[in-house]
Amino acid sequence: NAGVMQNPRHLVRRRGQEARLRCSPMKGHSHVYWYRQLPEEGLKFMVYLQKENIIDESGMPKERFSAEFPKEGPSILRIQQVVRGDSAAYFCASSWMNTEAFFGQGTRLTVV
Amino acid sequence: KNEVEQSPQNLTAQEGEFITINCSYSVGISALHWLQQHPGGGIVSLFMLSSGKKKHGRLIATINIQEKHSSLHITASHPRDSAVYICAVRSAPRDQFYFGTGTSLTVIP
Numbered sequence: 182n183a184g185v186m187q188n189p190r191h192l193v194r195r196r197g198q199e200a201r202l203r204c205s206p207m208k209g210h211s212h213v214y215w216y217r218q219l220p221e222e223g224l225k226f227m228v229y230l231q232k233e234n235i236i237d238e239s240g241m242p243k244e245r246f247s248a249e250f251p252k253e254g255p256s257i258l259r260i261q262q263v264v265r266g267d268s269a270a271y272f273c274a275s276s277w278m279n280t281e282a283f284f285g286q287g288t289r290l291t292v293v
Numbered sequence: 294k295n296e297v298e299q300s301p302q303n304l305t306a307q308e309g310e311f312i313t314i315n316c317s318y319s320v321g322i323s324a325l326h327w328l329q330q331h332p333g334g335g336i337v338s339l340f341m342l343s344s345g346k347k348k349h350g351r352l353i354a355t356i357n358i359q360e361k362h363s364s365l366h367i368t369a370s371h372p373r374d375s376a377v378y379i380c381a382v383r384s385a386p387r388d389q390f391y392f393g394t395g396t397s398l399t400v401i402p
Contacts, residue, residue, distance in 0.1 A: 212388075214390060216390070216392075222394075223379070223392050223393065223394040223395055224379065224381075224392040225392070226389055226390055226391070226392075229388065229389060236388070237387070237388070237389055239389075272335070272336055274336075274390070281324075281326075281338065281341040282326065282338065282341075282383070282390070283338060284328070284335065284336040284337070284338060285335065285336075286334070286335030286336075287335050287336070
């Protein structure tokens with residue numbers, strides 16, 4: 182049973198491009214959480230999803246950011262028209278109900 | 294005010310020392326996680342606690358639900374323990390994670 186898989190591990194985008202970050206939860210996990218870690222800062226919650234539903238997106242920036250967790254396939258965090266301030270490490274975690282959450286290795290986004 | 298407060302922010306220890314990192318939280322929780330993050334690395338979950346105490350090797354984690362406090366102890370610390378340790382709580386009833394700012398631990402040989 183593979184752990185939480187995130188890809189790519191490193192992503193470089195030019196300002197104005199789109200970034201797509203993928204998170205494949207552990208097998209059997211139906212809950213996915215996305216977090217962002219800005220340079221020299223702690224982890225901040227972004228969004229909590231269950232299959233085909235956004236449960237809590239209170240941590241998502243109001244514009245340019247969106248997330249989905251379709252019935253089939255990985256969860257996707259999409260950032261449109263990236264800016265330098267979007268450069269960060271993006272982590273996802275998955276769990277089943279209230280069981281232990283497992284974290285991925287993260288995607289390090291660099292906007293140049 | 295942050296929902297999760299950790300102390301100390303930075304900690305330097307000699308190899309072999311006993312280390313304690315503290316975490317206090319202000320929200321109702323269903324569980325508390327202790328996480329480890331190496332520089333440039335991913336996040337590893339060390340413990341999930343909802344009550345009492347857990348031990349794994351040289352690591353011990355305790356939680357006091359009434360006092361809303363948890364501690365992570367490392368016995369016989371080793372340079373490979375050098376990392377950032379993060380306390381995270383899973384809030385209840387709103388199922389969301391809140392994170393402490395982390396404790397940066399350096400163990401000197």
